[in-house]
Amino acid sequence: MLLDAAESQLVLVDYQIRLLPAIFEGAAVVANAARLGQLARLMGVPVWGTEQNPSRLGENAPELRALCDKTLSKMHFSAVEEGLGEWLRPPVKAPQGNARSLPKHLQKPAGGSERDMIVIAGCEAHVCLLQTALDLLEDEFDVWVVTDACGSRTERNRDAAFDRLAGAGAELVTTEMVAFEWLRTAEHPDFKAAHALIK
Numbered sequence: 001m002l003l004d005a006a007e008s009q010l011v012l013v014d015y016q017i018r019l020l021p022a023i024f025e026g027a028a029v030v031a032n033a034a035r036l037g038q039l040a041r042l043m044g045v046p047v048w049g050t051e052q053n054p055s056r057l058g059e060n061a062p063e064l065r066a067l068c069d070k071t072l073s074k075m076h077f078s079a080v081e082e083g084l085g086e087w088l089r090p091p092v093k094a095p096q097g098n099a100r101s102l103p104k105h106l107q108k109p110a111g112g113s114e115r116d117m118i119v120i121a122g123c124e125a126h127v128c129l130l131q132t133a134l135d136l137l138e139d140e141f142d143v144w145v146v147t148d149a150c151g152s153r154t155e156r157n158r159d160a161a162f163d164r165l166a167g168a169g170a171e172l173v174t175t176e177m178v179a180f181e182w183l184r185t186a187e188h189p190d191f192k193a194a195h196a197l198i199k
Contacts, residue, residue, distance in 0.1 A: 008116045010040040010047045013122025017058040023098035023123055023151035032149035032175045033121055035197050037067030039179050042190050050079040052128055077128045080135035118141045121149035126161040133170055133198045143170040
């Protein structure tokens, strides 16, 4: 199964300025997160951010925060515990109509198509990213973890998170995999701009 830009949303978890200096390969992790955000913006994919206890850990890196539609401040390690799921899948409005309306099974939800493919990356991979992704899987989202845009203070913790996420049903991908799956073809109108971001 390939990612579809029209069905995707991007979540950038806790790239906070006071945490990043301690992250293993932190500069590369942030650079890939920025590429993901820029690709999402280019291709009309919604981008959400989260910040863990920002009064202590600071805001997300400004270049990433600027790419997000909204940023959720949280104290729980899982952003789902603090309402991220409602951002990703807003409650469906009750259809308007009368007795001649279509039966429920033929009605389309108000507000258009659902974007249930959640592309997620962040820090720390074995704590906030892991717990958020596991909760999203439990809420029946399709979760795609962008490994080269995730980080922990140690490589071992990061890799343990990937093992556990894969075992739970998340897809492990890279920034370039996301880019080319969202594009699908070299004839895509955004191909040149997207290719320039990942060269």
